[in-house]
Amino acid sequence: MLVALFRLLSRLPLPFLHIAGKALGWLVYGLSPTYRKRLKENMARAGYATHRNEAIGEIGKSVLELPHVWYAPPQKVMASVEVENWSLVQALLDEGKGVIFLTPHLGCFEVIAQAIAQRMPLTALYRPPRKAALQPLMATARERHNLTLAPANLAGVRTLLKTLKQRGAIGLLPDQVPQQGEGVWADFFGKPAYTMTLPAKLHVMTGAPLILSYAERLPQGKGFRIYFVRCDTTLEGSPEQQARTINAAMEDLITRCPSQYFWSYNRYKSPAGVTPPGAAENGQ
Numbered sequence: 194m195l196v197a198l199f200r201l202l203s204r205l206p207l208p209f210l211h212i213a214g215k216a217l218g219w220l221v222y223g224l225s226p227t228y229r230k231r232l233k234e235n236m237a238r239a240g241y242a243t244h245r246n247e248a249i250g251e252i253g254k255s256v257l258e259l260p261h262v263w264y265a266p267p268q269k270v271m272a273s274v275e276v277e278n279w280s281l282v283q284a285l286l287d288e289g290k291g292v293i294f295l296t297p298h299l300g301c302f303e304v305i306a307q308a309i310a311q312r313m314p315l316t317a318l319y320r321p322p323r324k325a326a327l328q329p330l331m332a333t334a335r336e337r338h339n340l341t342l343a344p345a346n347l348a349g350v351r352t353l354l355k356t357l358k359q360r361g362a363i364g365l366l367p368d369q370v371p372q373q374g375e376g377v378w379a380d381f382f383g384k385p386a387y388t389m390t391l392p393a394k395l396h397v398m399t400g401a402p403l404i405l406s407y408a409e410r411l412p413q414g415k416g417f418r419i420y421f422v423r424c425d426t427t428l429e430g431s432p433e434q435q436a437r438t439i440n441a442a443m444e445d446l447i448t449r450c451p452s453q454y455f456w457s458y459n460r461y462k463s464p465a466g467v468t469p470p471g472a473a474e475n476g477q
Contacts, residue, residue, distance in 0.1 A: 195330045202260035207273055208414025210257045218253020232457045239382040239444075239451070247452035254410060255301065255455065262303045263330075267311075267337065273416035274308050274408070281421050282404060286313070291357040291401040294364040295392055295424065297443045298455035299407040301417045306364055308408075308419055310339035316356045317364040318391075320345040345372075350391065357399040367392055367439055370459070373466035379436035382444060385470035386460050393428045393435035403439075405446050410453055422446065 202210065222229050232249070236242050262270060285292055294309065296302045309315045319342040322331055336342070343349035343363075353363045368381070371389040378385040396403055403424035408417040424442050428435045447454045463469045 196264075199260040199264045199330060202257070203264035205260075206414070207258065207261050207416065210261055211254045211410075211414040214254035214257030215250035216253065217257060218249045218251070221253065222249045228457055231459065235382075235456045235458075235460065238384060239447070239456075241451040241454075241456075244452040248454070248456050251410060251453045252455060252457055255453075258301060258410075259303065262301065262307070267307065270304065270307060271311060274304060275416065275418045276308055277418060277420050279312065279421065281423060285402045285404065285423070286360075286362070288402075289360050291360045291399060292362040293357070293392060293395055293401050293403050294362060294406050295367045295403055295439070295442075296364060296406045297366065297368040297446060298458055299447055300410050300450060300453045301408040302366070304408050304417055305406050305419055306340055307337055309362065309364070310337055313362060314339045314341065315362050315364055316341040316343050316353060318343050318345055318349060318353065318366070320369065345375075353391075353395060354398065357395060357401045363395070365389070365392055368443055368458075368460060370462060370464060372464055376464075376467075377433045377436050378470040379433055379440050381440045381460060384461055386440070387462070387464060387467060388436040388440055390432045390436055392439055393432065396428055403442075405442060407446060407449070409450050420449075 222232070233242070233245065236245055236248060241248075261273070282292065294305070294315075296305050306315055306317050317340065321328055321344070341352075343352040356363050367389060369389065370376070370387055371391075375391065376387045376389045379388045380386070381388065392403065395401065405422040405424050406419065408419045410417055424439075426438050426442060428438055
């Protein structure tokens with residue numbers, strides 16, 4: 194049912210989907226006190242409260258643009274995408290160490306893997322949705338030419354490592370909350386967030402450079418503009434220090450278009466089995 198609906202919606206023009214998405218964003222904001230509270234708190238903590246009205250609409254757009262990104266023909270999707278400074282990526286690939294793309298929940302992050310796969314093979318870390326009904330929708334949508342999905346488990350990590358050793362490219366969402374044992378607590382906009390350690394581990398093990406990427410959503414449904422930024426900071430110290438360094442790089446990236454970050458995402462939750470930050474010191 195959901196796949197059929199998304200295929201139907203993918204036939205609609207992107208400007209229409211973005212207009213409807215903006216309305217959806219405000220509808221959810223008005224109807225859900227929990228959603229509204231989290232969005233306000235996250236934006237205020239980061240210092241972007243003045244961007245709240247824009248962010249409400251942008252989050253709605255990020256939902257209704259998915260049929261276009263996932264189910265429209267690839268040539269139609271790529272026609273709505275502009276890619277800036279790919280030469281930066283190519284220069285790093287030419288060094289022969291592979292590349293680690295880090296894409297936070299900023300702008301239309303779902304379209305970036307497709308754009309990269311148009312130029313080279315990409316292996317992306319994939320965490321199946323919690324709701325079984327969404328599994329066919331997302332799995333089918335993300336099966337594209339040159340795009341390989343690696344599950345978020347030990348086998349998937351081995352696939353990522355093998356890809357890098359073969360001088361390939363991998364992609365991860367560094368601000369996605371990992372599961373127990375896969376992360377550490379590190380500040381993100383001044384509050385501890387359970388943060389994955391995998392990007393730093395892969396970088397240290399292989400020497401593959403880190404490239405930050407985001408797809409800015411253009412006004413009036415004109416499409417998306419993808420940018421690549423090299424992460425030149427050195428990942429040193431403990432896993433917590435390395436995770437904080439990557440979080441700081443994400444914070445800097447978000448300053449480029451703060452209204453398009455997914456502020457309603459529950460970034461500060463404690464995954465099952467993970468001791469909340471400070472609990473041990475407080476005797477909990």
